[in-house]
Amino acid sequence: MADVRTVLNNPFEPGSGAVPPIWVGRDDELADISSRLVPRRRAGLFERGRTYLGDPGLGKSVLVNRIAEERARAGDLVAGPLRMALGRDPLAALADVLAPLVPAGERVAGRVTSALERVREVGLLGARVGMTVADEDRYASLSDLVEGLAVLASETDRLLVIRVDEVQNLSGAGLSQLLTILGDALEMQMPATDVTGNRVMEYAPVVVLLSGLPAFPERAAAAGATFSRRFATTYLDPFTDDEVRAALAFAFADGYEVLTDDGPALVHLEVAAREALVEVCLGDPFLFQLAGAAAWDASPGAVLTAADVRTGWDRVRREVGAHVRQRTAGLTELQLSVLTAAARADGEQANGTTLAQAVGRRASSDIGSTLQALVTKRLLALGPDGYRVVSRAVARSLAGG
Ligand SMILES: Nc1ncnc2c1ncn2[C@@H]1O[C@H](COP(=O)(O)OP(=O)(O)OP(=O)(O)O)[C@@H](O)[C@H]1O
Numbered sequence: 470m471a472d473v474r475t476v477l478n479n480p481f482e483p484g485s486g487a488v489p490p491i492w493v494g495r496d497d498e499l500a501d502i503s504s505r506l507v508p509r510r511r512a513g514l515f516e517r518g519r520t521y522l523g524d525p526g527l528g529k530s531v532l533v534n535r536i537a538e539e540r541a542r543a544g545d546l547v548a549g550p551l552r553m554a555l556g557r558d559p560l561a562a563l564a565d566v567l568a569p570l571v572p573a574g575e576r577v578a579g580r581v582t583s584a585l586e587r588v589r590e591v592g593l594l595g596a597r598v599g600m601t602v603a604d605e606d607r608y609a610s611l612s613d614l615v616e617g618l619a620v621l622a623s624e625t626d627r628l629l630v631i632r633v634d635e636v637q638n639l640s641g642a643g644l645s646q647l648l649t650i651l652g653d654a655l656e657m658q659m660p661a662t663d664v665t666g667n668r669v670m671e672y673a674p675v676v677v678l679l680s681g682l683p684a685f686p687e688r689a690a691a692a693g694a695t696f697s698r699r700f701a702t703t704y705l706d707p708f709t710d711d712e713v714r715a716a717l718a719f720a721f722a723d724g725y726e727v728l729t730d731d732g733p734a735l736v737h738l739e740v741a742a743r744e745a746l747v748e749v750c751l752g753d754p755f756l757f758q759l760a761g762a763a764a765w766d767a768s769p770g771a772v773l774t775a776a777d778v779r780t781g782w783d784r785v786r787r788e789v790g791a792h793v794r795q796r797t798a799g800l801t802e803l804q805l806s807v808l809t810a811a812a813r814a815d816g817e818q819a820n821g822t823t824l825a826q827a828v829g830r831r832a833s834s835d836i837g838s839t840l841q842a843l844v845t846k847r848l849l850a851l852g853p854d855g856y857r858v859v860s861r862a863v864a865r866s867l868a869g870g
């Protein structure tokens with residue numbers, strides 16, 4: 470008999486930005502898109518773009534990719550994905566992901582193709598051979614291109630979806646130009662006929678999705694872009710235990726279908742194994758995939774057991790440590806001590822005075838700027854009864870669990 474669970478049919482994908490086969494949570498974010506943003510934009514109403522921010526591994530790319538995949542399946546005009554590498558020319562990068570959306574035949578949308586040609590001429594070529602092209606020309610051409618694509622989308626009754634990932638890598642003039650172009654696209658209006666036959670102005674069917682690390686809004690504000698008014702920002706949180714539990718229960722409800730050398734088979738998840746996965750990942754999306762993948766590979770049987778979860782988790786211990794340490798890298802000694810003191814509060818909220826005294830100071834005000842910095846970095850959250858460590862995985866590691 471062939472192995473049932475193999476590395477080739479392992480559905481867990483740690484470290485991938487692709488939409489994972491076993492999906493957890495994000496119900497609010499997905500509902501916001503499908504029941505607010507999409508219907509409003511399709512109706513010609515204004516709706517802000519969306520920005521998803523969060524620490525590495527919290528699932529920003531995966532969320533935006535899932536939204537984009539759903540829109541593409543619905544027939545919309547979906548650009549990208551555009552990942553802003555550090556130092557990359559943002560306008561050229563945007564032109565690159567928009568270019569494939571331009572229909573080949575000139576006759577379909579003459580306006581779009583001529584706009585693209587101009588961008589190619591003055592922008593891309595210029596950027597590639599290192600010529601300096603007047604920035605205004607590139608900017609105007611790219612605006613034309615976005616506008617042309619928005620017109621095309623509107624005429625064919627579709628949405629134009631533009632997504633930019635790793636936005637924290639943008640800065641300075643490039644950042645402000647890109648945000649202005651995207652902001653203008655969101656503000657763009659076009660004439661339409663309403664149900665009673667009257668001519669009205671409607672907002673273009675444009676959807677803009679940004680994602681990146683939490684440092685981004687500060688950069689955007691510094692670049693003077695009107696970012697905060699044009700985009701609604703969501704900070705992604707770790708999953709709740711119930712979300713992880715529900716996702717696993719759903720995926721394995723009738724057994725998880727896999728292909729083996731002997732043909733199709735079903736993999737079952739012991740309830741104890743499900744609970745063990747919930748417990749080890751502590752709601753951290755990356756750790757969920759990491760723990761799942763390791764448990765899957767721990768033995769080849771048709772039933773994934775709690776022992777498999779423990780064996781797998783032992784094997785990835787180092788990687789877990791590295792992932793969690795990355796979250797606290799770059800903190801000052803005092804910041805790390807305060808965070809550790811909050812972690813030792815064991816899920817309870819700790820007030821400022823308690824934390825101050827734990828690090829040898831007297832009053833909350835003595836560590837005021839430190840607390841503020843930890844909140845800004847989204848490592849601590851301030852609740853009604855004090856501070857708590859946002860990531861339970863980080864808290865466990867700091868508390869020595
Ligand atoms: N909703 C989800 N359900 C299941 N797994 C998820 C979900 N969101 C993220 N993951 C998993 O978490 C890991 C990190 O996801 P992703 O790459 O999207 O994070 P990110 O926030 O974009 O990180 P980075 O800042 O490093 O780019 C991946 O392995 C992914 O499969």
Ligand SMILES: [Mg+2]
Pocket residue numbers: 486529530531634
């Ligand atoms: Mg990412």
